[in-house]
Amino acid sequence: MYYVQEITEKIFWVGGNDRRLERFENMFPIPQGVAYNSYLIMDEKTALIDTVDAAISALYLENVTHVLDGRPLDYLIVNHMEPDHCANIEELVRRYPGVKIVGNKKTFQFIEQFYSFNCQENYHEVREGEELALGERTLQFFFAPMVHWPEVMVTYEQKEKILFSADAFGSFGAHPGTLFSDQVDFEHFYLDEARRYYTNIVGKYGLQVQAALKKLSSLDIRMICSVHGPVWRRNLSYILDKYDRWSRYEPEQRGVVLFYASMYGNTENVMNRIAGKLAEKGVRDMRMYDVSKTHASYIIADAWKYSHLVIGSPTYNMGLYFVMEALLHEMAGLNFQNRKVALVGNYTWACKSVPAMRNLVENMKKMEIIGSPFEVNSSMKAAQEPELDKLVDDIYASLLAEGYRNEAD
Template sequence: MYSVREISPQIYWIGGNDRRLELFENLFPLTNGVSYNSYLILDEKTAIVDTVDDAITDQYLENIEHLMQGRELDYLIINHMEPDHCGNIENIIRRYPNVKVVGNNKSFQLFGQFYNMDITKNQMLVGEGDELSLGKHNLKFICAPMVHWPEVMMNFETTTGILFSADAFGTFGALTGNIFDDEVDYKGLYLEEARRYYANIVGKFGAQVQSVFKKIGSYDIKMICSLHGPIFRKDLKLILDLYDKWSRYEAEKEGVVIFYGTMYGNTANTADALANKLADRGVQDIRVYDVSKTHPSYIISDIWKYSHLVAAAPTYNMGLYYPMDNLLHEMIALGVKNRKVSIIGNHSWASAANKLMTERFASMKNMEIIGNTFDMKSRLKDNQENMLDELADAIAASVLKK
């Protein structure tokens, strides 16, 4: 059964959902699945904006057939060549062999890397500022390289103010039939997942996101159609402001994320004691994570959200406890910066964790150390509580700006 919705006269959502997929990119947990959005414009000329993952091919082709009603497809616009969006290009071309596939040089290079079909005769090259008239509707092409792949483009439909934004402004989480932001509790259902999506998928490329903001800053955007998640037609300012802040690596709010590694519970006990002391001092919005249990993508999301971080971990095999080492590696790879950090190490006979965590954070930009780092010997004893009190005082003073 087809499943489509009109989002503007002559413009339709023709995407679908995959609630069976457990790991996005075989990396990131999907509690509520994911949507793959695609759009069809039925004007004097017809155009599809991006396709979908091959996991939902049957549903997708049925959607197209229902709306096309035997018409020819004139254009297939490829804004993003990642397989979850280009998985049906070949199927579209087989059904519409005369279709013009619209992309840039990098798009077609990547197509040749992923697929065997020769589409040379179908190719239509476009670049920054080029426009494509479909009749009443007109698409202006905006190059957005490295948001978050090198070939990425966006399209601005100049008559309706619709921005087809590729992966930007998207989120994890399947759609529920309500495809617009004003039809759902976006903050309740999607915002946390939108941040997790941004931080882990796009986060490294903040400078490139800022470049796109400069390009679209003068556009009168009325609607944002991403390739994942709800369409924005009401509270565009919410997601635009958050993307601006996230891409500047600015914390959304003051708060503390404590993430620890623990072998036998001693480091965990210290982390919990610190959280309790911070709460006693009036600090709110404290998040505590065991790095061995919680997937790094969730911790990274809160690292993007909050201003202060506390890392606590033991030495392991003369190095840093592996899950903590992995998390810090991901933070470095994603370009995390502009945070205030406190560090607690632990060891029984040879100390390495404290030194290695300090080095990892020093390699990140503008990471300010708050309080004195200290290194426990197996377990923090009652007569050493003053060290934790001093650290809690320093963190609380910074968070509360005392």
């Protein structure tokens, strides 16, 4: 049976949740599921904003049919052509042959690349800033290229001042019954998943997100309707600020993320010792991860959140332990930048992990290596304690220099 929610008097959420999907993009674990949001505006003309993933098509079509209540669908706005939002275009055209598909040149190019049905006579191409009157309401389109994909645009509804933002301001996590961010404790319920979504999915395109934020700054926005996660109708500056910071690659918090690879536990031992020594100095904001255990997306999200990283890896086949190498490549691919980093290497006959990590880190922008990398020859020895203390002192000094406030002081 249909399941829809009213957003405003004549605008309905007609999307759905997927709590079964193991991995988003077949890569990112989503233990809390994901929502695919689509919105239907019931004005003199009817307009549907984006569609949903194929996994929930049956319910989705029921939702749309229910809200339309016998009326035809006049417009289908395609803000983003990624298949998690476009799986239902063909079926909608079949059911509503008069529907105008609203998009830009790239949108239509992508429709033809992904699908083989013929709907050219349904195309309604719009240009940057163009308006579309629906009756009482008017939509306006702004292009946001590479705020995930090149064809992305956002749609602004002028009467109720709603921004339909495509993937922007989205989050992993299915709706827990509630739809609006102010109906849950967002920081507790969504923030980590919103950060993991942004950093891993859109993180590479900080510059383009900044350009989009600048373009939208002149609009009076009262509500943000993304295609994933909750709808924002209160305290919009909160999520706008987060996006601004994330897309500038600025840490949200002073603190340390320690992540390591270790086979026999000796690199792990050094990482524990570093974290323990930092804790003795009063550092409280620390996270530690074994890269072989925790999915990279979680580590990347925390690396985005915190100001300092400690990275440890054994040498493996004259290079870097594969999982660590893959993680650092992934971070570089996401344009990760602007952090302070301490390095820990380990080896039994020839240490290659430190130069390999240094090379990967230094190829990222605005990265600073703290102190001297700490190298262990198979296992740490007591004689190395002063050297480790020195590195910990350097990390601590860097934290203080970056404005870390030590609660223990």
